[in-house]
């Protein structure tokens with residue numbers, strides 16, 4: 318179960334290409350059980366018209382498949398699987414285990430999760446299952462077994478989809494028992510646990526395993542390592558559930574790839590470990606159409622997902638054709654945006670562009686969520702655009718499917734560090750890990766420098782430059798990895814609050830690991846000086862935000878920028894020793910961009926193109942150049958030489974015009 322992060326897929330294991338077979342998968346979640354059966358032929362007709370070649374079935378169908386304990390109603394699914402096969406549409410078949418039927422909770426209330434305050438999460442929504450419940454696991458295995466036995470050899474089946482967006486926690490009693498077993502496995506003895514958790518503080522020492530409970534409602538700040546371990550445990554428990562179902566479906570259909578869809582940048586799952594357990598890495602992605610940096614957020618998630626797939630192709634399992642139904646205000650996508658963001662996913666390595674969902678529901682909690690066919694039906698703008706996208710993806714497929722996206726820069730990211738840094742007793746509640754990561758990715762994205770993500774213990778030797786926006790917690794192995802990388806001549810740029818804590822969230826002597834201080838030329842880190850909202854730190858040539866630090870440089874450090882004025886006047890804001898740089902603040906976006914661009918230049922990493930108009934994104938995939946205009950005005954992009962635009966079919970010489978939200982995919 319414990320596959321180390323970054324493990325490449327086993328040779329001979331099935332992968333996404335077994336499902337795509339040279340195509341780009343196009344389609345989405347199909348919930349025909351919400352519609353009278355008479356609509357199914359009409360659905361298929363429209364799917365064919367739109368170029369849909371893949372549907373995801375059964376995601377929430379447990380109650381339909383097993384309406385009462387032990388019953389099996391597969392007839393409707395038999396008919397659907399056959400219908401799809403008849404029309405050449407592949408099926409990504411989901412195990413229905415993310416929404417247990419009401420009878421399970423009624424007969425076995427212990428399958429329902431409890432939150433920190435002891436409140437039960439009842440049925441009537443979805444995801445009301447405890448990952449630690451033996452009954453839930455047994456029932457989930459039973460329905461998965463029967464599903465896999467029945468459809469494992471069905472010719473329509475192209476992929477297994479386990480559960481859906483695993484994301485639950487449970488603080489109840491059965492979870493408490495599982496937590497203890499997980500801790501026994503990790504620490505062996507109570508003495509080791511007491512040491513790791515620092516229970517000497519506030520008299521928390523444990524004398525009996527049964528005294529240990531999940532972090533529950535408490536009077537004041539909770540033990541940080543207990544909270545950290547509970548997050549690790551939760552991620553591992555969910556992964557155990559996922560792997561158990563995976564093993565069942567694999568037994569019945571070893572040649573069919575297995576996936577479980579991630580939520581984008583979801584805090585609750587160590588997706589490095591998860592990805593190593595899957596045949597296909599898939600993600601659901603819903604940038605806000607109104608967010609001026611929505612495309613950047615999309616690019617970040619896509620780069621992350623591709624990296625979890627070890628740089629190979631990945632699957633966009635869900636996106637929205639228009640509005641979602643879970644934001645405070647749900648905005649539709651303006652004309653062209655669905656196409657543009659679909660092409661962006663392909664540019665960044667997706668070989669599958671799919672949606673939640675095929676047809677907008679008329680009832681239920683998501684009745685206002687868009688579909689590939691919206692409430693306006695066939696004549697609706699949304700469906701017309703879907704047809705255009707389907708046709709374009711079919712055009713692109715022979716040129717892109719299976720090709721790779723070169724990236725010279727790695728951004729390091731680790732869930733353990735995110736979890737530990739988010740503790741309520743942190744130095745500043747304003748220091749939001751995900752936001753800092755996003756700021757650094759944005760700087761590189763705006764500079765047209767394509768990035769990958771990597772775990773801090775991954776082999777980094779393939780990257781010319783490595784950046785660490787913030788890794789508060791670093792293992793010894795990760796520190797050795799980083800220092801070895803820089804000592805071998807790699808360009809390393811590291812942000813504040815990195816290397817502060819060890820694996821148990823114990824502050825390293827000196828406030829930052831000695832090996833890292835030495836690497837960056839920091840003699841003493843005297844104090845952290847987090848900034849208040851709106852407060853900035855004036856530095857040479859730029860303004861720092863969010864953070865500052867009182868650092869005394871060592872003798873061979875080069876101070877590239879200093880704080881000016883205030884308590885830290887004259888102290889280093891940016892420090893370099895050899896090829897390793899340390900930023901003790903978060904420079905404002907243009908300054909961070911300039912700084913990282915400068916470092917990339919020194920490292921010999923070139924942007925995809927120079928001199929692009931504002932709002933244009935350029936990405937290379939295989940031999941193709943994707944140009945994406947995220948702006949609302951037409952622009953002209955200089956592209957020296959002659960090319961063929963695969964989308965318009967035109968020959969392009971030296972420059973290409975991109976319409977508002979327009980795109981070009983240039984082949985040599």
Ligand code: GLA
Nearest residue numbers: 481482601635641642673686
């Ligand atoms: C997630 C879920 C879907 C659906 C969409 C709505 O991605 O997996 O079932 O709820 O959100 O955006």
